[in-house]
Amino acid sequence: MNILDKIVKDKRIEVNLRKGLIPLSQLEASVLFDRDSVSLAHALRNSRTGIIAEHKRRSPSKSVINQDLNVQDVAKGYEQAGVCGMSVLTDGKYFGGSLDDLLLARAAVKMPLLRKEFIIDTYQIIEAKAYGADVILLIAAILSKAEIKRFSELAKSLGLDVLLEVHNEEELHKSIMPSLDMLGVNNRNLKTFEVSLETSKELSEIIPDDFVKVSESGISSIEAIKELRPYGYQGFLIGENFMKTGNPGTGATEFINALN
Numbered sequence: 001m002n003i004l005d006k007i008v009k010d011k012r013i014e015v016n017l018r019k020g021l022i023p024l025s026q027l028e029a030s031v032l033f034d035r036d037s038v039s040l041a042h043a044l045r046n047s048r049t050g051i052i053a054e055h056k057r058r059s060p061s062k063s064v065i066n067q068d069l070n071v072q073d074v075a076k077g078y079e080q081a082g083v084c085g086m087s088v089l090t091d092g093k094y095f096g097g098s099l100d101d102l103l104l105a106r107a108a109v110k111m112p113l114l115r116k117e118f119i120i121d122t123y124q125i126i127e128a129k130a131y132g133a134d135v136i137l138l139i140a141a142i143l144s145k146a147e148i149k150r151f152s153e154l155a156k157s158l159g160l161d162v163l164l165e166v167h168n169e170e171e172l173h174k175s176i177m178p179s180l181d182m183l184g185v186n187n188r189n190l191k192t193f194e195v196s197l198e199t200s201k202e203l204s205e206i207i208p209d210d211f212v213k214v215s216e217s218g219i220s221s222i223e224a225i226k227e228l229r230p231y232g233y234q235g236f237l238i239g240e241n242f243m244k245t246g247n248p249g250t251g252a253t254e255f256i257n258a259l260n
């Protein structure tokens, strides 16, 4: 079984347990459930730099990245750096994240927050809203076309933006629909962990212009961003390159200054 299948298998068990712990009605009664979301797609369209910075403690491909930081400090550092939004990993088993990380980041900053999660059930979208997210990620590799439609329409009805992630042409063709705001091309193959910016370049041509294009993973230099911009990318999702340092906010500031 490849790692992605394993993650999804564990996720189904986890979500079923969560549903038993916290009923939907309780999530919907959360204070944050009525909060007006802020749009990441809008921020990216109006940005000169387009950086989305991620909070990621560890990953299956890298194991430990940085376990010593405080998510609120990281969030504030990113916001001060002037990033367009922050991605918060909420998967515990493989990435060392949690919904509490999302909640704490929400308490610390006003910028758009993306719940970075393997979403396989509508329950997780209600959770995302209840814990303060503005954006959800949907991964085409683990969803059917009908699920992408149902999940993205639910997210839109809650005022959330949707970032749909693809890795190849087939996933892209299956996914194009009006209920998506942003199309992300993951430069890392989630099944093999191989990283190549060529993936973003190749798929850019077939992404319709109505979507904000985001290039994800393996971006570690200003040059990479300059290389990707001519292909129409307005968003760049960066995790490890910032998180591996003692102060991710400083890393993000240097990056943004160099791009401006």
Ligand SMILES: O=P(O)(O)OC[C@@H](O)[C@@H](O)c1c[nH]c2ccccc12
Pocket (backbone or CB within 6 Å): 054, 056, 116, 117, 139, 165, 186, 216, 217, 218, 219, 237, 238, 239, 240, 241
């Ligand atoms: O740390 P990187 O290489 O900069 O990558 C960030 C982000 O793109 C990556 O964490 C990611 C992209 N898509 C995902 C889906 C699930 C978990 C993680 C991811």
